[in-house]
Amino acid sequence: MAEWLRLILFALLLIAGLIIQLTAVLGVNRFHYVLNRVHAAGMGDTLGLMLLCLAAIVYAGADWIVLKIVLIVAFFWLTSPVCSHLLGRLVQETDEKFSSEAKLWKS
Amino acid sequence: MKKKADPFRALKSWIENGDDALDLEIQEEMDDEATPALTEEAGRKREKKKRDPVRARRRLEGGYAVAAVLVCLALIGALVYAALQLPAFGGADTLVDSEVSAFYVENTLKETGAVNIVTGIILDYRGFDTLGESHVLFIAVCTVLLLLSIRGDKNADRIAREEAFDRHFEPRDDEVLQGAARILTPLVLVFGLYIIANGHLSPGGGFSGGAILGAGLILYQNAFGYRKTERFFTYRTFKWVSLASLLFYSLAKGYHFFTGANHLENGISPGTAGNILSGGLLLPLNFVVGCVVACTMYALYTMFRKGDF
Numbered sequence: 001m002a003e004w005l006r007l008i009l010f011a012l013l014l015i016a017g018l019i020i021q022l023t024a025v026l027g028v029n030r031f032h033y034v035l036n037r038v039h040a041a042g043m044g045d046t047l048g049l050m051l052l053c054l055a056a057i058v059y060a061g062a063d064w065i066v067l068k069i070v071l072i073v074a075f076f077w078l079t080s081p082v083c084s085h086l087l088g089r090l091v092q093e094t095d096e097k098f099s100s101e102a103k104l105w106k107s
Numbered sequence: 108m109k110k111k112a113d114p115f116r117a118l119k120s121w122i123e124n125g126d127d128a129l130d131l132e133i134q135e136e137m138d139d140e141a142t143p144a145l146t147e148e149a150g151r152k153r154e155k156k157k158r159d160p161v162r163a164r165r166r167l168e169g170g171y172a173v174a175a176v177l178v179c180l181a182l183i184g185a186l187v188y189a190a191l192q193l194p195a196f197g198g199a200d201t202l203v204d205s206e207v208s209a210f211y212v213e214n215t216l217k218e219t220g221a222v223n224i225v226t227g228i229i230l231d232y233r234g235f236d237t238l239g240e241s242h243v244l245f246i247a248v249c250t251v252l253l254l255l256s257i258r259g260d261k262n263a264d265r266i267a268r269e270e271a272f273d274r275h276f277e278p279r280d281d282e283v284l285q286g287a288a289r290i291l292t293p294l295v296l297v298f299g300l301y302i303i304a305n306g307h308l309s310p311g312g313g314f315s316g317g318a319i320l321g322a323g324l325i326l327y328q329n330a331f332g333y334r335k336t337e338r339f340f341t342y343r344t345f346k347w348v349s350l351a352s353l354l355f356y357s358l359a360k361g362y363h364f365f366t367g368a369n370h371l372e373n374g375i376s377p378g379t380a381g382n383i384l385s386g387g388l389l390l391p392l393n394f395v396v397g398c399v400v401a402c403t404m405y406a407l408y409t410m411f412r413k414g415d416f
Contacts, residue, residue, distance in 0.1 A: 078287055079287065082283055082287040085281075085283050086284060089281065
């Protein structure tokens, strides 16, 4: 029974992760403005990757490899948002059509 | 107009100042043309001279293109000829497929002390090839330095322009990037060192570890800028580390290359397989290759970004 539950959990996480990744790929290819694309790509790198890695953790069970998978997620969560942030700042500073495409909130 | 139809002069001006300068020169000459205070004969003479720098440059470029095509064709011919002489790929009776691989699989651990057979092959049996690869990297970075470096440039304008243009559009001193780099850089550098140090035990080695080290340096430089990076990595560091690494490699292995040994014995015992300090020369060689690769990566980045360290 427990094995079946684990399998179902694994499958659900895997499918959820794949759906997120699919959304990210579609978004990167279908959106037209840079920031929308960055948003889509960032989602795949964080949420999608986390779900897939959780699926891998459930599949692996109690094993040292879990630590490595957690490290992968930590690394991506540290780097991918920074990357998106830098891309966004670059767009905001260099794109001439920025004001017609997006609105900058003054803090 | 004292300008002469000297192709070298045109080339020199083109190399030093780019297309703009040449266009400027032509423009100047065209401006001169407009001054009417000249006899017709002198004018005709001048007209003949006037075109010359342009024509010389065209001739030079044409000659260069023809020479390039010829050299490429000769190289292609030589390579194809050599490739035709090679034994058939995957044939049962070719030595490479039947005996050499089996020999490596059987003897690498015993002879070199490397658990990772690939490292044993590339740094021991085929150490000469790896020495060449390190030098290829070094030559590549030398060429880029020649072309892009603004160090010691006599043209003060160019230096000022590069300094001003450096990351003109890019976010400078980004706090988010700095925060991430503060956490990531040490981890990345340690990971690179780990991969280099375990090159003879696990997948990895000098090239991959060096690339990670270089990436760590680039990340730090990106986040904190030139001033902070200069505290530990300058042009002098690059120069001496590259030189020392390549010299060490050449000296440590050079003797064997010339004596033509199969297994390049070094007199150091391979040690206990599986320990970090084993495999004789493999560990120091991995380190020097890693140093060369890291320096090359970082130098290429700085050259393309600004042209100076």
